[in-house]
Amino acid sequence: MIDALEKPAIFIRPDYSIQAVNRAYLDTYKQPVKLGHSRCHEISHHAAEPCDRHGEECPLLYCQQHGRSTSVVHVHHTQTGLQHCDILMRPVRDEDGMTLGYLEILNKVTFAAAGTDVNKMVGVSAPFNRMLNLLNRAASADISVLLQGETGTGKELAARAVHDASLRHDKPFVIIECTGLSEALFESELFGHEKGAFTGASQAKKGLVELANGGTLFFDEIGDVPLNMQVKLLRLLETRSFRAVGGLHPKRSDFRLVCASHKDLLAMVEAGEFRQDLYYRIAGFPIQLPALRERPVDIPLLVEQFLLVSTEGKHFSHAAMQKLCTYSYPGNIRELKSIVEQASLIANDSQIQIEDLPQVLQNHSQEQGASDHEIRSLEALEGDYLAQLCQTFPGSFEALADALGVSDRTLYRKLHKFGLRFR
Numbered sequence: 001m002i003d004a005l006e007k008p009a010i011f012i013r014p015d016y017s018i019q020a021v022n023r024a025y026l027d028t029y030k031q032p033v034k035l036g037h038s039r040c041h042e043i044s045h046h047a048a049e050p051c052d053r054h055g056e057e058c059p060l061l062y063c064q065q066h067g068r069s070t071s072v073v074h075v076h077h078t079q080t081g082l083q084h085c086d087i088l089m090r091p092v093r094d095e096d097g098m099t100l101g102y103l104e105i106l107n108k109v110t111f112a113a114a115g116t117d118v119n120k121m122v123g124v125s126a127p128f129n130r131m132l133n134l135l136n137r138a139a140s141a142d143i144s145v146l147l148q149g150e151t152g153t154g155k156e157l158a159a160r161a162v163h164d165a166s167l168r169h170d171k172p173f174v175i176i177e178c179t180g181l182s183e184a185l186f187e188s189e190l191f192g193h194e195k196g197a198f199t200g201a202s203q204a205k206k207g208l209v210e211l212a213n214g215g216t217l218f219f220d221e222i223g224d225v226p227l228n229m230q231v232k233l234l235r236l237l238e239t240r241s242f243r244a245v246g247g248l249h250p251k252r253s254d255f256r257l258v259c260a261s262h263k264d265l266l267a268m269v270e271a272g273e274f275r276q277d278l279y280y281r282i283a284g285f286p287i288q289l290p291a292l293r294e295r296p297v298d299i300p301l302l303v304e305q306f307l308l309v310s311t312e313g314k315h316f317s318h319a320a321m322q323k324l325c326t327y328s329y330p331g332n333i334r335e336l337k338s339i340v341e342q343a344s345l346i347a348n349d350s351q352i353q354i355e356d357l358p359q360v361l362q363n364h365s366q367e368q369g370a371s372d373h374e375i376r377s378l379e380a381l382e383g384d385y386l387a388q389l390c391q392t393f394p395g396s397f398e399a400l401a402d403a404l405g406v407s408d409r410t411l412y413r414k415l416h417k418f419g420l421r422f423r
């Protein structure tokens, strides 16, 4: 039965041992699978212990505890390197309802990367992976997606990811920037106009809604659409039909709807600033994007990604990277990107120092420094201790993990979190 599945799949027992495997799974992973002996975490994570011992959500544990299917995104070691995989774990029962084991089906998340990749959403943290899981789920359905998150959290990138991973990926992805759209512009931009519809309309022009036919229509900052235009938008979304300015006949467009807003739309509904019926029409599948301060683990990777495009071979000193990792980023990933670009332009040497960072970070660190005299968090102390060990420990990486009493994987994660490299 497992061979009939196209996606990589295994059947495992509660002790994580793999009892059956299909061709696609064998082709995906480097480690050879010994049926009855190999355990899933050894193959996919190169780890001797199950995921939950490393602070990750273990889907098998969830299935055992709740008796139902679950899905979660993890980063796996595959033939092609580190790869985000959406894992679907399902209990398999006999006819008496006794659980025989668990079926694990893997789905590669192609729009994300666990290393630098300019065209992808990069990150490895748990909040980022949870968001990927939802984006992946939404992409495969034709449901209306609402992306909510602070400015600069990657909503536009996420909207593109939903489109690219959907069945409509080879059709247009059309963006409607709602901020600053006047009523007159709203109608002609969205619905197009016929020749002679108004002064200056010397040619008929297709609107964005028509251009999105077959593909995805992305309304960025939907919370900025004024109330009087929200009615027209609602009509379009309910009927998928519209009339060009100056046109007599209604036209239809088949599009998948994705909207984004940095505003709290439900609070706007309560305040009477956003129509409730429109809210429920667009929020078929709401997804909250995490702020960068909720996923500091991803900062070093994002920095690496932005350095790749902005400079040739420059890198941050440990101290400068530490500063980057402790700032709170009100402007989120966009702000981090601009800080990296500025600092790499200012630095005269290949190593970017604290002094090369923009003033906003210097000020921030002074404030932090003042409070440091009172009390320091255990996390900060751990970071400093690890930074020191990275420079001074005489043995190998594995020996250091051993000496600290943690697994190689835990140590790797901690170094990644603090933006450290082992020599």
Ligand SMILES: Nc1ncnc2c1ncn2[C@@H]1O[C@H](COP(=O)(O)OP(=O)(O)OP(=O)(O)O)[C@@H](O)[C@H]1O
Residues within 6 Å of the ligand: 120, 121, 122, 123, 149, 150, 151, 152, 153, 154, 155, 156, 157, 158, 220, 262, 302, 305, 333, 334, 337
């Ligand atoms: N996970 C990510 N990996 C790499 N780059 C990212 C990621 N998320 C966002 N970015 C980059 O950060 C910048 C801001 O992203 P984006 O424009 O998608 O944010 P936004 O939430 O739509 O912003 P706004 O609310 O201001 O419209 C872009 O340059 C984008 O490429």
